[in-house]
Amino acid sequence: MEKRAPRLQFTEEEQTDPVLKKFVHREQKAAVKADRAQAKVPKKTALKRQRAVDPATGKVTTRLKFEEVDKKKPPKFTHAVRDAPGNAVLMQFHREIRQSEDENVGVEAAHKSEESAETGGRLAHSAHRSHKLKPYRESAKAEKRLDRANLGYLQKKAARDNPLLSGNPLAHWRQKRAVKKQYAAAKRAGHFTGSAGKAAQNTSKAAKTAAREGKRAAAFVGRHRNGFLITAGIFLVLVLLLNILSSSSVLLEGALSGVTASTYPSTDDAMLGAEAAYAQKEADLQDEIDHYETQHPGYDEYHYDLDKIGHDPYVLISILTAWHGGEWTLDEVRDMLSALFSKEYQLTQTVETETRTRTETDTVTDPDGTTHTETRQVPYTYTICNVKLHNEDLSHLPISIMNEDQVGVYSMYMSTLGNRPDLFPSSAYPNASTVKKPTEYDIPPEAMADARFVAMMTEAKKYIGYPYVWGGSSPKTSFDCSGYVSWVINHSGWNVGRLGAQGLCDICTPASHADVRPGDLVFFEHTYDTDGVSHVGIYVGNGMMLAAGDPIGYSNLNNSYWQIHFYTFGRLPNP
Known part of the structure; x- marks a missing residue:
């Protein structure tokens, strides 16, 4: 972990010096904020042994006690992506691009790829806004602000102690750079003793060296002004080109990061196998319903109230991936498949009974030996088996079985279909999702x-x-x-x-x-x-x-x- 910025102490002369006064106040203010931010970093407990001696008997006892210690690092997440969508600026940017897409097919194709990557990137990026990391981020920001305040003071003091450099921009720049380098080295080595005066002295040598080198550099520039101007021009062009390349690489890296974060990490065999296993459970359920009367005989009548059997395979794979926090194998998700199936489908039966009558005919022999028939109404119990199949819809389950972070990851995968629209084509999987572009409209x-x-x-x-x-x-x-x-x-x-x-x-x-x-x-x-x-x-x-x-x-x-x-x-x- 990077060392904390030093807390400088100032002499009365330094605090009242008109040149340094503002910079001293800025450093002191930044130090207070850094200490407050550090105090808000969560503590963790450590189990330690504590020995105690009874004064009367001299008996030594040992007990375990939890003590708070500073956490040096922020907590780790169980998986890389924890959050859901966000970035309104990019959404507005894309809407403006769409207005000109029809004029350039190449722009349209590139833009769609970029949008897909950024959708995942926005969802993944929201993980960094989790409240769990806020104290650590605030502490790090406060330390950086204190570093800048420390440097501001040291550089100002070096400039005051070397007033001849103030009229030489190149020498002044070299001096600031030298002070910054010396400050970073002293911070890493822990050579700051707390005194602002001593800290400034630690950088004075570098400042004086910079002054001497600055004078020599200024003289050299004066003697070779034309050559220097040409060299400076070439340097500026190179800086511009490098800056463009650097910006492009950052954008490319961000896009690739977004694509990676929103792409299903499991193998095709695992994902297709999970889909096939779930589909087989649905096929078995359909077979049971088709042969229900054979498998559950003995009722006079059967009534059916059946929801449709089917699911979106992308919903299934997105749930499994969000639940496991990354890559999984088919064997690892078999129990999960059974649990999801039991939550999605509930097949129940209820039996109603009614008392009905039926006509029965009896043959009766009279005393004279003749026979005739008689009819009568006989009551009996009539049974009706009501069979109900409820499909909760697989897409309704994430909100009830996952925490907020996992639902956010599920949402991310569904926004991109895991960047695998080829995995479950709608022709082969009728219920499969397809990436849908939102309808645009200009409000009057x-x-x-x-x-x-x-x-x-x-x-x-x-x-x-x-x-x-x-x-x-x-x-x-x-x-x-x-x-x-x-x-x-x-x-x-x-x-x-x-x-x-x-x-x-x-x-x-x-x-x-x-x-x-x-x-x-x-x-x-x-x-x-x-x-x-x-x-x-x-x-x-x-x-x-x-x-x-x-x-x-x-x-x-x-x-x-x-x-x-x-x-x-x-x-x-x-x-």
């Missing part, structure tokens, strides 16, 4: 005259393109429809908490088609098997809404699907 300028609506859109647009995650309610996990709307309004003036679609509808005042305006909410029913309101979006004008579909994007309310399921518009209460 007149709608942006409303400050509240502007605040809503400022927040809402940040998450366009994020994947739909059942139960998701924050950028860290991504969103479902009500989680998205709740987040947006809670971050643009309201404070309603996390509400479902029906809850959001309940706090709104109904609005008619003629009265609806941008910023109102729009509600739908029966978009899936549930009672009441089941979907919600934000109305943005001209028959369009912004909502968490798959992915988050704009939708046209005149679409036949939304027309069929439309319930009402609603106006939010005043914040």
